[in-house]
Amino acid sequence: MTSRAARVFLMFAGPLWARNRISYLGGLAFMFLIAVAAHVVQEVAIRRWLVGLFALTLFGLINTMVGPMVWDATTPNQIFKPTFAKRAQTMPVSDAELVWFPLLLAFICFLVPWGLFVFSTVDPLHISITPFSFFHKEAISSLAYPICFMAAWVSLAVLSQWEFGFVMFLVMLGLGGGLFVFAGDVSEAVVEQFALPVTLASIVGSFIACTRARHGFEASAATKFLNKIGQAISRRKTSARPPFRSPWLAQLWFERGPYLWPIILVPVAVLPFLAAFTAFSASVFRQGDLLSGVDRSLFTPTMFWNIRLIYFIGLGPFMTVIPGFIVSAGGLPFYEMHKADKLALRNASLDRLSAIRPISTCRIVGTRLALNALAAVLVSFGLLYWIKSLLNVPAIEGDRQGSFYELFSLHMGRRVELCVALVILFMPVVVWSITCPNPLRYYFGRWWRSAAGFILFEGVSMSSIFLSYMKDHRSVNERLVQLLPGLVVCFLLAKVLLGVKGWRRLRETSLVSAVNLRHWALIWSGVAAAFIGAFSYALAPLTTPLVVTVIILAILPVNRIIWQVIGLDRTRHVANG
Amino acid sequence: MNSVVEFQNLSRRFGEKPALSDVTLRLEPGTVTGLIGENGAGKTTLIKHALGLLVPDSGTVRMFGLDPVREPVPVLARIGYMSEEDTLPGWMRIHQLQRYFQGFYPTWDQVYADQLCRDFKLGPNDRLALLSKGQRARAALMSVLAYRPELLILDEPSSGLDPLVRRDILGAVVRLIAEEGRTVLFSSHLLAEVDRVADQIAMIREGRILFATEIDELKDTHHMVTFGFDFPRAVAPKLEGAVFWERSSRTWTALVRGELGEVEGLALAVGSSSVDIRAASLEEVFIGYSKGTILSEVSGGAAK
Numbered sequence: 001m002t003s004r005a006a007r008v009f010l011m012f013a014g015p016l017w018a019r020n021r022i023s024y025l026g027g028l029a030f031m032f033l034i035a036v037a038a039h040v041v042q043e044v045a046i047r048r049w050l051v052g053l054f055a056l057t058l059f060g061l062i063n064t065m066v067g068p069m070v071w072d073a074t075t076p077n078q079i080f081k082p083t084f085a086k087r088a089q090t091m092p093v094s095d096a097e098l099v100w101f102p103l104l105l106a107f108i109c110f111l112v113p114w115g116l117f118v119f120s121t122v123d124p125l126h127i128s129i130t131p132f133s134f135f136h137k138e139a140i141s142s143l144a145y146p147i148c149f150m151a152a153w154v155s156l157a158v159l160s161q162w163e164f165g166f167v168m169f170l171v172m173l174g175l176g177g178g179l180f181v182f183a184g185d186v187s188e189a190v191v192e193q194f195a196l197p198v199t200l201a202s203i204v205g206s207f208i209a210c211t212r213a214r215h216g217f218e219a220s221a222a223t224k225f226l227n228k229i230g231q232a233i234s235r236r237k238t239s240a241r242p243p244f245r246s247p248w249l250a251q252l253w254f255e256r257g258p259y260l261w262p263i264i265l266v267p268v269a270v271l272p273f274l275a276a277f278t279a280f281s282a283s284v285f286r287q288g289d290l291l292s293g294v295d296r297s298l299f300t301p302t303m304f305w306n307i308r309l310i311y312f313i314g315l316g317p318f319m320t321v322i323p324g325f326i327v328s329a330g331g332l333p334f335y336e337m338h339k340a341d342k343l344a345l346r347n348a349s350l351d352r353l354s355a356i357r358p359i360s361t362c363r364i365v366g367t368r369l370a371l372n373a374l375a376a377v378l379v380s381f382g383l384l385y386w387i388k389s390l391l392n393v394p395a396i397e398g399d400r401q402g403s404f405y406e407l408f409s410l411h412m413g414r415r416v417e418l419c420v421a422l423v424i425l426f427m428p429v430v431v432w433s434i435t436c437p438n439p440l441r442y443y444f445g446r447w448w449r450s451a452a453g454f455i456l457f458e459g460v461s462m463s464s465i466f467l468s469y470m471k472d473h474r475s476v477n478e479r480l481v482q483l484l485p486g487l488v489v490c491f492l493l494a495k496v497l498l499g500v501k502g503w504r505r506l507r508e509t510s511l512v513s514a515v516n517l518r519h520w521a522l523i524w525s526g527v528a529a530a531f532i533g534a535f536s537y538a539l540a541p542l543t544t545p546l547v548v549t550v551i552i553l554a555i556l557p558v559n560r561i562i563w564q565v566i567g568l569d570r571t572r573h574v575a576n577g
Numbered sequence: 578m579n580s581v582v583e584f585q586n587l588s589r590r591f592g593e594k595p596a597l598s599d600v601t602l603r604l605e606p607g608t609v610t611g612l613i614g615e616n617g618a619g620k621t622t623l624i625k626h627a628l629g630l631l632v633p634d635s636g637t638v639r640m641f642g643l644d645p646v647r648e649p650v651p652v653l654a655r656i657g658y659m660s661e662e663d664t665l666p667g668w669m670r671i672h673q674l675q676r677y678f679q680g681f682y683p684t685w686d687q688v689y690a691d692q693l694c695r696d697f698k699l700g701p702n703d704r705l706a707l708l709s710k711g712q713r714a715r716a717a718l719m720s721v722l723a724y725r726p727e728l729l730i731l732d733e734p735s736s737g738l739d740p741l742v743r744r745d746i747l748g749a750v751v752r753l754i755a756e757e758g759r760t761v762l763f764s765s766h767l768l769a770e771v772d773r774v775a776d777q778i779a780m781i782r783e784g785r786i787l788f789a790t791e792i793d794e795l796k797d798t799h800h801m802v803t804f805g806f807d808f809p810r811a812v813a814p815k816l817e818g819a820v821f822w823e824r825s826s827r828t829w830t831a832l833v834r835g836e837l838g839e840v841e842g843l844a845l846a847v848g849s850s851s852v853d854i855r856a857a858s859l860e861e862v863f864i865g866y867s868k869g870t871i872l873s874e875v876s877g878g879a880a881k
Contacts, residue, residue, distance in 0.1 A: 241676065243676060243679045243680060243685075244676065244677075244679065244680030245680075246680065247680055247681045249680060250676075250677055250679075250680025250681055251680075253677070253680075254666075254677055351664070351666075352630075352662070352664045353664050353665065353666065355630060356628050356630070356653055356656075356658050357653060357681050358649065358650045358651070358652075358653035358654035358681050358682070359649075359650065359681065360649065360650050361649075572629075572630070572649075573629060573630060573631060573632045573646050
C-alpha cells in the first residue's frame with residue numbers, strides 16, 4: 001500500500017477505530033478463545049461448529065469495522081442520518097477513493113468469513129480442520145466461484161443502497177442469496193462470466209452514484225419516483241391517524257414506528273432466497289444430481305443435510321434478518337447510541353427529546369422491552385418454523401418422510417449437531433433480545449467494567465448452557481464437565497446477589513410500581529418461554545440441559561429488568577457514578 | 578403562594594470542576610425571568626436541574642413544589658422547554674411532531690397548533706430535516722407552545738437565528754405572558770431581548786448567582802460614572818460600590834451599584850475634574866459584572 005493510500009485508509013479507519021475499538025478487541029479476544037477451544041476439543045463435528053462460530057464472530061467483527069464506513073459514509077442522502085457522511089464528503093480524498101476504500105473493505109467483510117464458511121464445510125473425513133488452517137489448497141480452489149459471486153452480490157447491494165437506500169439494500173441481499181443458490185445449479189464458468197461484468201458495472205455505478213451524491217446532483221428519477229410515493233402515502237395518513245391515546249403509545253411510535261418497515265421488507269427480501277432454495281431442492285429430488293461442473297462433494301445427496309448446508313441456508317437470511325431485526329428491535333435508541341448523535345446523551349440510549357417528556361423511566365423501559373420481546377418471539381418462532389419446514393421436505397433417500405427432528409437425526413446422526421445448528425441460528429435473536437440495550441453498560445459505564453460484568457454474569461450462564469448440552473459428548477474434556485455444577489452455582493449466586501442489590505436500589509429510588517412489575521414479568525416470561533420452547537424442541541430427551549436452560553433463562557431476564565430500569569434512570573438524570 | 582421554580586443551596590460539580598455553587602433562586606408565578614451569564618457560567622446546567630436532567634450534588638430543586646428527578650411526569654407535563662440545540666428528529670414531519678407531542682400533553686390545543694403553523698408558515702407535510710434552522714426553531718416553538726405550559730423554559734432559544742425568527746420567538750413569549758400570565762425562564766446572550774420581555778433578571782457567573790432582581794430595580798441601582806482627570810492616572814479612584822473600572826486616556830469609567838443620590842455624593846468626593854453620571858444599560862451591567870469582581874466581594878453579599 002502506498003503512503004497515499006495508507007493515509008486515506010487511516011483517514012477512514014481512524015474514527016472508526018476510536019469509536020469501536022472495544023468491539024474489535026473484544027471480538028478478537030473471543031475469537032482467540034474459540035481457537036483455543038478448537039484445539040482442546042477433539043471431535044470434528046464440534047470443531048466445525050467452532051469454526052462456524054469463529055467465522056460468525058469474524059463476520060460480526062469486520063462488519064462492525066466496515067459497517068459504519070459503508071452504511072454511513074456512503075449514504076449521504078438516504079434513510080440514515082449522514083453523521084459520518086458529511087465528514088467523509090469533506091475529506092481530502094477523490095471521489096474514486098471515497099468509493100473504493102469502503103467497497104474494498106466491504107468485500108473483505110463478506111469474503112473472509114465466507115471463505116471460512118466454505119472451508120469449514122470441506123469434507124471433514126479427509127482434512128483436519130482447525131481455525132488456523134484456512135489456507136489449504138483445496139479450500140482456496142473451492143472459493144473461486146463464491147468469491148466472484150459474492151463480489152457481484154455485495155457490489156449490487158451497496159450500489160442499491162447508494163441510490164435507493166437501506167430498503168433496497170435488504171432486497172438486494174435477499175435476491176443475491178436466491179441467485180447464489182441457483183448458481184449452484186450451473187457451471188462455475190457461467191457464474192464467473194456472469195459475476196465479473198456485474199461486479200465491474202456495479203463499481204462503475206457506485207462511483208457515479210457517490211459522485212452525484214457528494215456534489216449535490218439532483219436525485220435520480222427512480223429516487224424521485226419513490227419519494228413521490230412516500231409523500232403521497234404520508235399525505236393520505238395526515239388526516240387519517242388519530243392522536244395517541246397515551247404517552248406510552250406516543251413513545252412507542254417515536255422509538256420504533258419509523259423503523260418498523262424492516263418487519264415488512266425483510267421477509268420480502270428473504271422470500272426470493274427461500275423460493276430459490278425450494279426450487280433447487282425440488283430439482284434435486286426430481287431430476288437427480290444436476291450439479292455438473294460443481295464440486296460434487298458439496299451438494300451430493302448424502303451430504304445434503306450436512307451441517308455445512310445449514311451454514312449455506314443460514315447465511316443469506318441471516319444477512320437480511322439480522323439488520324432488520326436490529327433495526328426493528330433496537331429502533332431509534334440503538335442507532336442514536338451508535339451514531340454518537342448529538343441527540344443521544346453520553347453513554348446512553350435515551351435522546352434528549354424523550355428525556356424531557358412527561359413519561360416515567362419505567363414506562364420507557366417497559367416500552368422498549370415490549371417491542372424487543374415481541375420482535376424476539378416473532379423472529380424466534382419464524383426461524384424455528386423455517387428450519388422445520390425446510391427439513392420436512394420429503395426425504396432424499398427413498399420416499400421416507402419424517403418429523404424435523406427424526407429426519408435431522410437420521411441424516412446428522414448426532415443430536416449435538418442439531419443443538420449446535422440451532423444455537424447458531426438462534427444466536428442473533430438471543431444476543432439482541434437480551435443485550436440490546438445492555439443494562440450493565442448503562443450501570444457500569446466504563447467499557448472494561450461493563451465487559452467484566454458481561455463476562456461474569458452472561459459468560460458464565462452461557463458456558464453453563466453449553467457445557468450442559470455437551471456434557472454427555474465424548475469429545476468434551478471431562479474436567480470441563482466436572483466444572484459444570486460449580487459454574488451453575490457461581491452463576492446463580494452472582495445473579496441472586498446482583499438481583500438483591502438491584503432490588504434494594506429500586507426500592508430506594510421508588511422506581512417500580514406493582515403494575516409495571518407485572519407488565520415486565522409477563523413480557524419476559526413470554527421471551528423466556530419462546531427460547532425454552534425452541535431449545536426443548538430439539539433437546540427434549542436431555543433433561544439436565546433443559547433444566548439448566550430453564551433456570552438461566554428464567555433468572556436472567558429478572559436481573560435484566562431491574563438493572564435496565566436503574567441504568568436508564570441513572571442515565572436520564574446523568575448522575576455521578 | 579408556592580414558587581414555580583425554587584433552587585435552594587444548589588451545588589453541582591462535573592469531576593473536579595464546580596458547575597454550580599450554592600445557588601439559591603426562586604421564580605414566582607407569572608414572572609418572566611431572564612438568566613444571563615457568560616458561556617460556561619452555569620445557565621444550562623441550572624436549567625437542566627430544573628428539568629430533572631441532572632441530580633444535584635447538594636441542595637434541593639423544587640418545580641411546582643415537586644422534585645423533578647423523583648417525579649418527572651407531573652413536573653415535565655407542566656413545562657415547555659426549548660433549547661438552542663436542535664433536538665427535533667429530522668425524520669419527522671410537522672404533523673407527526675404534533676401527533677407525538679399531543680400524546681404526552683392532555684392540554685394540547687390543536688387549533689392553536691394549526692394557527693401557529695400558519696403564522697410560522699409551516700406545512701403539515703414539511704419534513705424537519707429539510708427545513709432551515711429558523712424554520713426548525715419555529716417548529717420547536719410551536720411544539721412547546723401548543724400545549725400551553727405553565728412554565729416555559731427557553732435556553733438561548735434565538736442563538737444563531739435571524740432577526741425575523743427572534744422576533745417570532747419573542748412575540749410568542751410576550752403573547753404567552755400577556756394572554757395567559759404564564760411563567761417564563763429564559764437564558765440569552767441577546768440582552769436587548771431580555772430587556773424587552775423580562776421583568777426580572779438573574780445573572781450567573783462561575784456557577785454563582787450574582788444577583789436576581791427586578792430589571793427596573795437593576796437599572797435604578799446601577800450607574801455608569803465617568804471621571805475626567807487633568808492628567809493620566811494609573812490607579813483607579815477609590816469608590817464604594819464600584820463593580821468594574823475601565824480606563825481610557827484621562828478618564829476612568831466605573832459601573833457603580835447604588836441609588837442615584839448616593840452615587841452622586843460618592844462620585845463628587847473622588848475629586849476628579851469632571852464627573853458624568855448616567856443610568857447603566859443592561860449590557861453595561863452584564864459586562865461590568867462579567868469582567869468585574871464578584872458582587873459579594875465588593876458590596877458585601879450576593880442578592881437573591
